[in-house]
Amino acid sequence: MGTVTKINKIVKxxxxxxxxxxxxxxxxxxxxxxxxxxxxxxxxxxxxxxxxEKKVDEPFLLESNMKKCPFDQFDVWFRNICKIEDLTHNEVNAFALSTVSSDSKPSCRMLLLKGYNADEGFVFFTHSLSKKGYELALNKNASMLFYWPKVDRQIRIEGIVNILDSKIADEYWIQRPIGSRIGSKLSEQSSTIPNREYLEEKQYKLELLLKREGEGAITRPTDWLGYSLKPNYFEFWQGQGNRVHDRIVYELMKINNENTQNCAKEFNKWKMLRLAP
Structure with missing residues:
Protein backbone atom coordinates (compact mmCIF):
# COMPACT_ATOMS: atom_id res chain seq x y z
CA MET A 1 0.00 0.00 0.00
CA GLY A 2 1.38 3.38 -0.96
CA THR A 3 1.77 6.33 1.34
CA VAL A 4 -1.67 7.17 2.65
CA THR A 5 -2.66 10.45 4.23
CA LYS A 6 -3.45 9.38 7.80
CA ILE A 7 -6.38 10.88 9.64
CA ASN A 8 -5.98 12.26 13.14
CA LYS A 9 -8.97 13.26 15.19
CA ILE A 10 -9.22 17.00 15.61
CA VAL A 11 -12.13 17.44 17.93
CA LYS A 12 -13.40 20.02 20.33
CA GLU A 53 -22.53 32.72 5.24
CA LYS A 54 -19.09 33.11 3.75
CA LYS A 55 -16.77 31.22 6.10
CA VAL A 56 -14.00 30.11 3.75
CA ASP A 57 -11.28 31.79 1.75
CA GLU A 58 -13.03 31.38 -1.60
CA PRO A 59 -16.57 32.87 -1.61
CA PHE A 60 -17.55 30.87 -4.71
CA LEU A 61 -16.31 27.66 -6.28
CA LEU A 62 -14.78 28.55 -9.61
CA GLU A 63 -13.46 25.96 -12.02
CA SER A 64 -10.28 28.01 -12.48
CA ASN A 65 -9.50 27.66 -8.78
CA MET A 66 -10.17 23.93 -8.53
CA LYS A 67 -7.36 21.38 -8.63
CA LYS A 68 -7.07 19.25 -11.75
CA CYS A 69 -7.03 16.11 -9.64
CA PRO A 70 -10.05 15.57 -7.34
CA PHE A 71 -7.88 13.83 -4.76
CA ASP A 72 -5.82 17.00 -4.47
CA GLN A 73 -9.01 19.05 -4.14
CA PHE A 74 -10.28 16.72 -1.41
CA ASP A 75 -6.96 17.11 0.38
CA VAL A 76 -7.23 20.92 0.29
CA TRP A 77 -10.74 20.88 1.74
CA PHE A 78 -9.96 18.24 4.34
CA ARG A 79 -6.87 20.05 5.60
CA ASN A 80 -8.91 23.26 5.71
CA ILE A 81 -11.56 21.76 7.99
CA CYS A 82 -8.90 20.15 10.18
CA LYS A 83 -7.38 23.57 10.90
CA ILE A 84 -10.59 24.96 12.37
CA GLU A 85 -10.38 24.94 16.15
CA ASP A 86 -13.95 25.79 17.20
CA LEU A 87 -15.55 22.76 15.57
CA THR A 88 -19.14 22.13 16.64
CA HIS A 89 -18.98 18.49 15.61
CA ASN A 90 -16.65 15.84 16.95
CA GLU A 91 -15.13 13.94 14.06
CA VAL A 92 -14.16 15.69 10.84
CA ASN A 93 -13.23 12.35 9.27
CA ALA A 94 -16.77 10.98 9.69
CA PHE A 95 -18.60 10.05 6.51
CA ALA A 96 -21.82 8.33 5.48
CA LEU A 97 -21.31 5.11 3.54
CA SER A 98 -24.19 3.98 1.33
CA THR A 99 -24.45 0.43 0.01
CA VAL A 100 -27.12 -1.54 -1.83
CA SER A 101 -28.49 -5.01 -1.04
CA SER A 102 -29.02 -7.83 -3.51
CA ASP A 103 -32.69 -6.80 -3.83
CA SER A 104 -31.73 -3.17 -4.58
CA LYS A 105 -32.54 -1.78 -1.14
CA PRO A 106 -30.12 0.99 -0.06
CA SER A 107 -28.74 1.38 3.44
CA CYS A 108 -26.52 4.03 5.00
CA ARG A 109 -24.37 4.38 8.11
CA MET A 110 -21.62 6.59 9.54
CA LEU A 111 -17.99 5.46 9.50
CA LEU A 112 -14.57 7.05 10.01
CA LEU A 113 -12.05 7.67 7.24
CA LYS A 114 -8.62 6.27 8.12
CA GLY A 115 -6.55 7.26 5.11
CA TYR A 116 -6.63 8.42 1.49
CA ASN A 117 -4.48 8.92 -1.58
CA ALA A 118 -4.79 8.69 -5.36
CA ASP A 119 -3.35 5.16 -5.50
CA GLU A 120 -5.32 3.41 -2.78
CA GLY A 121 -8.46 5.53 -2.63
CA PHE A 122 -10.34 6.13 0.63
CA VAL A 123 -9.63 3.67 3.43
CA PHE A 124 -11.87 2.50 6.26
CA PHE A 125 -12.08 -0.56 8.52
CA THR A 126 -15.09 -2.62 9.54
CA HIS A 127 -16.48 -6.12 10.03
CA SER A 128 -16.95 -8.05 6.80
CA LEU A 129 -19.83 -10.02 8.38
CA SER A 130 -21.82 -6.84 9.04
CA LYS A 131 -24.71 -5.76 6.82
CA LYS A 132 -22.48 -3.40 4.86
CA GLY A 133 -19.86 -6.15 4.54
CA TYR A 134 -22.37 -8.56 3.03
CA GLU A 135 -23.72 -5.91 0.69
CA LEU A 136 -20.26 -4.89 -0.49
CA ALA A 137 -19.44 -8.54 -1.15
CA LEU A 138 -22.42 -8.72 -3.52
CA ASN A 139 -22.20 -5.23 -4.99
CA LYS A 140 -18.91 -3.32 -4.83
CA ASN A 141 -20.47 -0.02 -5.88
CA ALA A 142 -20.78 2.39 -2.97
CA SER A 143 -21.04 6.07 -2.14
CA MET A 144 -19.37 8.19 0.56
CA LEU A 145 -20.60 11.54 1.83
CA PHE A 146 -18.58 14.01 3.92
CA TYR A 147 -20.51 16.96 5.34
CA TRP A 148 -18.85 19.87 7.17
CA PRO A 149 -21.54 22.37 8.23
CA LYS A 150 -18.94 24.65 9.82
CA VAL A 151 -17.82 25.73 6.34
CA ASP A 152 -21.00 24.83 4.42
CA ARG A 153 -19.25 22.18 2.38
CA GLN A 154 -19.85 18.59 1.45
CA ILE A 155 -18.13 16.06 -0.79
CA ARG A 156 -19.90 13.11 -2.38
CA ILE A 157 -17.74 10.29 -3.73
CA GLU A 158 -18.81 7.25 -5.74
CA GLY A 159 -16.69 4.27 -6.67
CA ILE A 160 -15.76 0.62 -6.28
CA VAL A 161 -14.91 -0.88 -2.88
CA ASN A 162 -12.31 -3.62 -2.46
CA ILE A 163 -10.90 -5.44 0.57
CA LEU A 164 -7.31 -4.52 1.43
CA ASP A 165 -4.54 -6.96 2.25
CA SER A 166 -4.93 -8.44 5.74
CA LYS A 167 -1.47 -7.11 6.65
CA ILE A 168 -2.85 -3.57 6.42
CA ALA A 169 -5.62 -4.47 8.86
CA ASP A 170 -3.05 -6.06 11.19
CA GLU A 171 -0.88 -2.94 11.12
CA TYR A 172 -3.75 -0.62 11.91
CA TRP A 173 -5.23 -2.96 14.54
CA ILE A 174 -2.26 -2.63 16.87
CA GLN A 175 -2.31 1.17 16.49
CA ARG A 176 -5.86 1.41 17.85
CA PRO A 177 -6.60 2.15 21.53
CA ILE A 178 -6.93 -1.10 23.46
CA GLY A 179 -10.51 -0.24 24.40
CA SER A 180 -11.44 0.03 20.73
CA ARG A 181 -9.79 -3.31 20.02
CA ILE A 182 -11.81 -4.94 22.79
CA GLY A 183 -14.98 -3.37 21.43
CA SER A 184 -14.35 -4.76 17.96
CA LYS A 185 -13.24 -8.13 19.32
CA LEU A 186 -16.40 -8.73 21.33
CA SER A 187 -18.82 -7.61 18.63
CA GLU A 188 -20.34 -9.98 16.11
CA GLN A 189 -21.49 -6.89 14.28
CA SER A 190 -25.12 -6.74 13.12
CA SER A 191 -25.98 -10.11 14.71
CA THR A 192 -28.94 -10.35 17.10
CA ILE A 193 -27.99 -10.49 20.80
CA PRO A 194 -30.20 -11.16 23.86
CA ASN A 195 -29.44 -8.04 25.91
CA ARG A 196 -26.86 -5.45 27.00
CA GLU A 197 -25.51 -7.79 29.67
CA TYR A 198 -24.40 -10.20 26.95
CA LEU A 199 -21.97 -7.58 25.64
CA GLU A 200 -20.81 -6.58 29.11
CA GLU A 201 -19.99 -10.20 29.97
CA LYS A 202 -17.88 -10.58 26.83
CA GLN A 203 -16.16 -7.28 27.58
CA TYR A 204 -15.40 -8.42 31.13
CA LYS A 205 -13.82 -11.66 29.91
CA LEU A 206 -11.65 -9.84 27.38
CA GLU A 207 -10.51 -7.35 30.01
CA LEU A 208 -9.50 -10.25 32.25
CA LEU A 209 -7.59 -11.77 29.33
CA LEU A 210 -5.86 -8.44 28.80
CA LYS A 211 -4.73 -8.32 32.43
CA ARG A 212 -3.43 -11.89 32.35
CA GLU A 213 -1.69 -11.96 28.96
CA GLY A 214 -1.28 -8.37 27.81
CA GLU A 215 -2.40 -6.51 24.69
CA GLY A 216 -1.08 -9.19 22.36
CA ALA A 217 -3.90 -11.47 23.48
CA ILE A 218 -6.51 -9.11 21.99
CA THR A 219 -6.00 -10.26 18.43
CA ARG A 220 -7.72 -8.93 15.34
CA PRO A 221 -10.92 -10.80 14.44
CA THR A 222 -10.53 -12.47 11.06
CA ASP A 223 -13.63 -10.68 9.77
CA TRP A 224 -12.40 -7.21 10.82
CA LEU A 225 -10.86 -5.92 7.60
CA GLY A 226 -9.67 -2.87 5.76
CA TYR A 227 -11.60 -1.57 2.76
CA SER A 228 -10.76 0.96 0.08
CA LEU A 229 -13.17 2.89 -2.12
CA LYS A 230 -11.53 3.82 -5.42
CA PRO A 231 -13.53 6.71 -6.85
CA ASN A 232 -14.84 7.27 -10.33
CA TYR A 233 -16.93 10.29 -9.35
CA PHE A 234 -16.51 13.29 -7.02
CA GLU A 235 -18.95 16.10 -6.30
CA PHE A 236 -17.76 19.16 -4.37
CA TRP A 237 -20.66 21.18 -2.97
CA GLN A 238 -20.50 24.57 -1.27
CA GLY A 239 -23.51 26.33 0.20
CA GLN A 240 -24.32 29.85 -1.04
CA GLY A 241 -26.92 32.50 -0.28
CA ASN A 242 -30.53 32.01 -1.44
CA ARG A 243 -29.76 28.35 -2.15
CA VAL A 244 -27.77 29.21 -5.30
CA HIS A 245 -25.17 26.65 -4.30
CA ASP A 246 -21.99 25.64 -6.13
CA ARG A 247 -21.59 22.07 -7.39
CA ILE A 248 -18.40 21.00 -9.16
CA VAL A 249 -18.15 17.42 -10.40
CA TYR A 250 -15.17 15.30 -11.46
CA GLU A 251 -15.97 12.28 -13.63
CA LEU A 252 -13.40 9.62 -14.41
CA MET A 253 -13.08 9.23 -18.16
CA LYS A 254 -12.50 5.82 -19.72
CA ILE A 255 -9.22 5.67 -21.60
CA ASN A 256 -8.62 2.56 -23.74
CA ASN A 257 -11.69 0.98 -22.11
CA GLU A 258 -9.97 0.99 -18.73
CA ASN A 259 -10.98 2.89 -15.61
CA THR A 260 -7.97 4.01 -13.60
CA GLN A 261 -7.90 5.99 -10.38
CA ASN A 262 -4.32 7.29 -10.27
CA CYS A 263 -4.15 11.02 -10.97
CA ALA A 264 -0.38 10.83 -11.40
CA LYS A 265 -0.53 8.73 -14.57
CA GLU A 266 -0.85 10.45 -17.95
CA PHE A 267 -3.48 8.05 -19.28
CA ASN A 268 -5.86 8.88 -16.47
CA LYS A 269 -8.20 11.81 -17.14
CA TRP A 270 -10.80 13.51 -14.99
CA LYS A 271 -13.50 15.61 -16.60
CA MET A 272 -14.70 18.62 -14.60
CA LEU A 273 -18.30 19.78 -14.85
CA ARG A 274 -20.54 22.28 -13.10
CA LEU A 275 -24.04 21.18 -12.07
CA ALA A 276 -27.09 23.31 -11.38
CA PRO A 277 -27.89 23.52 -7.66
Whole structure:
Protein backbone atom coordinates (compact mmCIF):
# COMPACT_ATOMS: atom_id res chain seq x y z
CA MET A 1 0.00 0.00 0.00
CA GLY A 2 1.38 3.38 -0.96
CA THR A 3 1.77 6.33 1.34
CA VAL A 4 -1.67 7.17 2.65
CA THR A 5 -2.66 10.45 4.23
CA LYS A 6 -3.45 9.38 7.80
CA ILE A 7 -6.38 10.88 9.64
CA ASN A 8 -5.98 12.26 13.14
CA LYS A 9 -8.97 13.26 15.19
CA ILE A 10 -9.22 17.00 15.61
CA VAL A 11 -12.13 17.44 17.93
CA LYS A 12 -13.40 20.02 20.33
CA UNK A 13 -15.97 19.05 22.94
CA UNK A 14 -18.86 21.47 23.22
CA UNK A 15 -21.88 21.35 25.52
CA UNK A 16 -25.19 23.13 24.98
CA UNK A 17 -25.89 26.01 27.33
CA UNK A 18 -29.22 27.68 28.17
CA UNK A 19 -28.95 30.06 25.21
CA UNK A 20 -28.50 27.13 22.85
CA UNK A 21 -31.68 25.51 24.11
CA UNK A 22 -33.59 28.77 23.71
CA UNK A 23 -32.38 28.94 20.10
CA UNK A 24 -33.46 25.36 19.53
CA UNK A 25 -36.90 26.02 21.02
CA UNK A 26 -37.54 28.80 18.50
CA UNK A 27 -37.57 26.26 15.69
CA UNK A 28 -39.96 23.88 17.43
CA UNK A 29 -43.72 24.31 17.40
CA UNK A 30 -45.50 21.43 19.06
CA UNK A 31 -46.29 19.74 22.33
CA UNK A 32 -44.31 18.00 25.03
CA UNK A 33 -46.05 15.53 27.32
CA UNK A 34 -44.12 13.74 30.05
CA UNK A 35 -47.05 12.90 32.31
CA UNK A 36 -46.75 9.14 31.75
CA UNK A 37 -42.95 9.04 31.40
CA UNK A 38 -43.31 9.02 27.63
CA UNK A 39 -42.00 11.95 25.64
CA UNK A 40 -44.35 13.22 22.97
CA UNK A 41 -42.89 15.83 20.65
CA UNK A 42 -44.38 17.16 17.46
CA UNK A 43 -41.97 19.32 15.50
CA UNK A 44 -42.60 21.74 12.68
CA UNK A 45 -39.44 21.18 10.66
CA UNK A 46 -40.55 23.58 7.92
CA UNK A 47 -39.43 26.49 10.10
CA UNK A 48 -35.88 25.16 10.51
CA UNK A 49 -33.69 27.09 8.09
CA UNK A 50 -30.04 27.95 7.83
CA UNK A 51 -28.53 31.13 6.44
CA UNK A 52 -25.36 30.30 4.52
CA GLU A 53 -22.53 32.72 5.24
CA LYS A 54 -19.09 33.11 3.75
CA LYS A 55 -16.77 31.22 6.10
CA VAL A 56 -14.00 30.11 3.75
CA ASP A 57 -11.28 31.79 1.75
CA GLU A 58 -13.03 31.38 -1.60
CA PRO A 59 -16.57 32.87 -1.61
CA PHE A 60 -17.55 30.87 -4.71
CA LEU A 61 -16.31 27.66 -6.28
CA LEU A 62 -14.78 28.55 -9.61
CA GLU A 63 -13.46 25.96 -12.02
CA SER A 64 -10.28 28.01 -12.48
CA ASN A 65 -9.50 27.66 -8.78
CA MET A 66 -10.17 23.93 -8.53
CA LYS A 67 -7.36 21.38 -8.63
CA LYS A 68 -7.07 19.25 -11.75
CA CYS A 69 -7.03 16.11 -9.64
CA PRO A 70 -10.05 15.57 -7.34
CA PHE A 71 -7.88 13.83 -4.76
CA ASP A 72 -5.82 17.00 -4.47
CA GLN A 73 -9.01 19.05 -4.14
CA PHE A 74 -10.28 16.72 -1.41
CA ASP A 75 -6.96 17.11 0.38
CA VAL A 76 -7.23 20.92 0.29
CA TRP A 77 -10.74 20.88 1.74
CA PHE A 78 -9.96 18.24 4.34
CA ARG A 79 -6.87 20.05 5.60
CA ASN A 80 -8.91 23.26 5.71
CA ILE A 81 -11.56 21.76 7.99
CA CYS A 82 -8.90 20.15 10.18
CA LYS A 83 -7.38 23.57 10.90
CA ILE A 84 -10.59 24.96 12.37
CA GLU A 85 -10.38 24.94 16.15
CA ASP A 86 -13.95 25.79 17.20
CA LEU A 87 -15.55 22.76 15.57
CA THR A 88 -19.14 22.13 16.64
CA HIS A 89 -18.98 18.49 15.61
CA ASN A 90 -16.65 15.84 16.95
CA GLU A 91 -15.13 13.94 14.06
CA VAL A 92 -14.16 15.69 10.84
CA ASN A 93 -13.23 12.35 9.27
CA ALA A 94 -16.77 10.98 9.69
CA PHE A 95 -18.60 10.05 6.51
CA ALA A 96 -21.82 8.33 5.48
CA LEU A 97 -21.31 5.11 3.54
CA SER A 98 -24.19 3.98 1.33
CA THR A 99 -24.45 0.43 0.01
CA VAL A 100 -27.12 -1.54 -1.83
CA SER A 101 -28.49 -5.01 -1.04
CA SER A 102 -29.02 -7.83 -3.51
CA ASP A 103 -32.69 -6.80 -3.83
CA SER A 104 -31.73 -3.17 -4.58
CA LYS A 105 -32.54 -1.78 -1.14
CA PRO A 106 -30.12 0.99 -0.06
CA SER A 107 -28.74 1.38 3.44
CA CYS A 108 -26.52 4.03 5.00
CA ARG A 109 -24.37 4.38 8.11
CA MET A 110 -21.62 6.59 9.54
CA LEU A 111 -17.99 5.46 9.50
CA LEU A 112 -14.57 7.05 10.01
CA LEU A 113 -12.05 7.67 7.24
CA LYS A 114 -8.62 6.27 8.12
CA GLY A 115 -6.55 7.26 5.11
CA TYR A 116 -6.63 8.42 1.49
CA ASN A 117 -4.48 8.92 -1.58
CA ALA A 118 -4.79 8.69 -5.36
CA ASP A 119 -3.35 5.16 -5.50
CA GLU A 120 -5.32 3.41 -2.78
CA GLY A 121 -8.46 5.53 -2.63
CA PHE A 122 -10.34 6.13 0.63
CA VAL A 123 -9.63 3.67 3.43
CA PHE A 124 -11.87 2.50 6.26
CA PHE A 125 -12.08 -0.56 8.52
CA THR A 126 -15.09 -2.62 9.54
CA HIS A 127 -16.48 -6.12 10.03
CA SER A 128 -16.95 -8.05 6.80
CA LEU A 129 -19.83 -10.02 8.38
CA SER A 130 -21.82 -6.84 9.04
CA LYS A 131 -24.71 -5.76 6.82
CA LYS A 132 -22.48 -3.40 4.86
CA GLY A 133 -19.86 -6.15 4.54
CA TYR A 134 -22.37 -8.56 3.03
CA GLU A 135 -23.72 -5.91 0.69
CA LEU A 136 -20.26 -4.89 -0.49
CA ALA A 137 -19.44 -8.54 -1.15
CA LEU A 138 -22.42 -8.72 -3.52
CA ASN A 139 -22.20 -5.23 -4.99
CA LYS A 140 -18.91 -3.32 -4.83
CA ASN A 141 -20.47 -0.02 -5.88
CA ALA A 142 -20.78 2.39 -2.97
CA SER A 143 -21.04 6.07 -2.14
CA MET A 144 -19.37 8.19 0.56
CA LEU A 145 -20.60 11.54 1.83
CA PHE A 146 -18.58 14.01 3.92
CA TYR A 147 -20.51 16.96 5.34
CA TRP A 148 -18.85 19.87 7.17
CA PRO A 149 -21.54 22.37 8.23
CA LYS A 150 -18.94 24.65 9.82
CA VAL A 151 -17.82 25.73 6.34
CA ASP A 152 -21.00 24.83 4.42
CA ARG A 153 -19.25 22.18 2.38
CA GLN A 154 -19.85 18.59 1.45
CA ILE A 155 -18.13 16.06 -0.79
CA ARG A 156 -19.90 13.11 -2.38
CA ILE A 157 -17.74 10.29 -3.73
CA GLU A 158 -18.81 7.25 -5.74
CA GLY A 159 -16.69 4.27 -6.67
CA ILE A 160 -15.76 0.62 -6.28
CA VAL A 161 -14.91 -0.88 -2.88
CA ASN A 162 -12.31 -3.62 -2.46
CA ILE A 163 -10.90 -5.44 0.57
CA LEU A 164 -7.31 -4.52 1.43
CA ASP A 165 -4.54 -6.96 2.25
CA SER A 166 -4.93 -8.44 5.74
CA LYS A 167 -1.47 -7.11 6.65
CA ILE A 168 -2.85 -3.57 6.42
CA ALA A 169 -5.62 -4.47 8.86
CA ASP A 170 -3.05 -6.06 11.19
CA GLU A 171 -0.88 -2.94 11.12
CA TYR A 172 -3.75 -0.62 11.91
CA TRP A 173 -5.23 -2.96 14.54
CA ILE A 174 -2.26 -2.63 16.87
CA GLN A 175 -2.31 1.17 16.49
CA ARG A 176 -5.86 1.41 17.85
CA PRO A 177 -6.60 2.15 21.53
CA ILE A 178 -6.93 -1.10 23.46
CA GLY A 179 -10.51 -0.24 24.40
CA SER A 180 -11.44 0.03 20.73
CA ARG A 181 -9.79 -3.31 20.02
CA ILE A 182 -11.81 -4.94 22.79
CA GLY A 183 -14.98 -3.37 21.43
CA SER A 184 -14.35 -4.76 17.96
CA LYS A 185 -13.24 -8.13 19.32
CA LEU A 186 -16.40 -8.73 21.33
CA SER A 187 -18.82 -7.61 18.63
CA GLU A 188 -20.34 -9.98 16.11
CA GLN A 189 -21.49 -6.89 14.28
CA SER A 190 -25.12 -6.74 13.12
CA SER A 191 -25.98 -10.11 14.71
CA THR A 192 -28.94 -10.35 17.10
CA ILE A 193 -27.99 -10.49 20.80
CA PRO A 194 -30.20 -11.16 23.86
CA ASN A 195 -29.44 -8.04 25.91
CA ARG A 196 -26.86 -5.45 27.00
CA GLU A 197 -25.51 -7.79 29.67
CA TYR A 198 -24.40 -10.20 26.95
CA LEU A 199 -21.97 -7.58 25.64
CA GLU A 200 -20.81 -6.58 29.11
CA GLU A 201 -19.99 -10.20 29.97
CA LYS A 202 -17.88 -10.58 26.83
CA GLN A 203 -16.16 -7.28 27.58
CA TYR A 204 -15.40 -8.42 31.13
CA LYS A 205 -13.82 -11.66 29.91
CA LEU A 206 -11.65 -9.84 27.38
CA GLU A 207 -10.51 -7.35 30.01
CA LEU A 208 -9.50 -10.25 32.25
CA LEU A 209 -7.59 -11.77 29.33
CA LEU A 210 -5.86 -8.44 28.80
CA LYS A 211 -4.73 -8.32 32.43
CA ARG A 212 -3.43 -11.89 32.35
CA GLU A 213 -1.69 -11.96 28.96
CA GLY A 214 -1.28 -8.37 27.81
CA GLU A 215 -2.40 -6.51 24.69
CA GLY A 216 -1.08 -9.19 22.36
CA ALA A 217 -3.90 -11.47 23.48
CA ILE A 218 -6.51 -9.11 21.99
CA THR A 219 -6.00 -10.26 18.43
CA ARG A 220 -7.72 -8.93 15.34
CA PRO A 221 -10.92 -10.80 14.44
CA THR A 222 -10.53 -12.47 11.06
CA ASP A 223 -13.63 -10.68 9.77
CA TRP A 224 -12.40 -7.21 10.82
CA LEU A 225 -10.86 -5.92 7.60
CA GLY A 226 -9.67 -2.87 5.76
CA TYR A 227 -11.60 -1.57 2.76
CA SER A 228 -10.76 0.96 0.08
CA LEU A 229 -13.17 2.89 -2.12
CA LYS A 230 -11.53 3.82 -5.42
CA PRO A 231 -13.53 6.71 -6.85
CA ASN A 232 -14.84 7.27 -10.33
CA TYR A 233 -16.93 10.29 -9.35
CA PHE A 234 -16.51 13.29 -7.02
CA GLU A 235 -18.95 16.10 -6.30
CA PHE A 236 -17.76 19.16 -4.37
CA TRP A 237 -20.66 21.18 -2.97
CA GLN A 238 -20.50 24.57 -1.27
CA GLY A 239 -23.51 26.33 0.20
CA GLN A 240 -24.32 29.85 -1.04
CA GLY A 241 -26.92 32.50 -0.28
CA ASN A 242 -30.53 32.01 -1.44
CA ARG A 243 -29.76 28.35 -2.15
CA VAL A 244 -27.77 29.21 -5.30
CA HIS A 245 -25.17 26.65 -4.30
CA ASP A 246 -21.99 25.64 -6.13
CA ARG A 247 -21.59 22.07 -7.39
CA ILE A 248 -18.40 21.00 -9.16
CA VAL A 249 -18.15 17.42 -10.40
CA TYR A 250 -15.17 15.30 -11.46
CA GLU A 251 -15.97 12.28 -13.63
CA LEU A 252 -13.40 9.62 -14.41
CA MET A 253 -13.08 9.23 -18.16
CA LYS A 254 -12.50 5.82 -19.72
CA ILE A 255 -9.22 5.67 -21.60
CA ASN A 256 -8.62 2.56 -23.74
CA ASN A 257 -11.69 0.98 -22.11
CA GLU A 258 -9.97 0.99 -18.73
CA ASN A 259 -10.98 2.89 -15.61
CA THR A 260 -7.97 4.01 -13.60
CA GLN A 261 -7.90 5.99 -10.38
CA ASN A 262 -4.32 7.29 -10.27
CA CYS A 263 -4.15 11.02 -10.97
CA ALA A 264 -0.38 10.83 -11.40
CA LYS A 265 -0.53 8.73 -14.57
CA GLU A 266 -0.85 10.45 -17.95
CA PHE A 267 -3.48 8.05 -19.28
CA ASN A 268 -5.86 8.88 -16.47
CA LYS A 269 -8.20 11.81 -17.14
CA TRP A 270 -10.80 13.51 -14.99
CA LYS A 271 -13.50 15.61 -16.60
CA MET A 272 -14.70 18.62 -14.60
CA LEU A 273 -18.30 19.78 -14.85
CA ARG A 274 -20.54 22.28 -13.10
CA LEU A 275 -24.04 21.18 -12.07
CA ALA A 276 -27.09 23.31 -11.38
CA PRO A 277 -27.89 23.52 -7.66
Missing amino acids: QRSLNEEDYLQLDKGFKGSFDNSDSKQKIILNTKSLRKCY
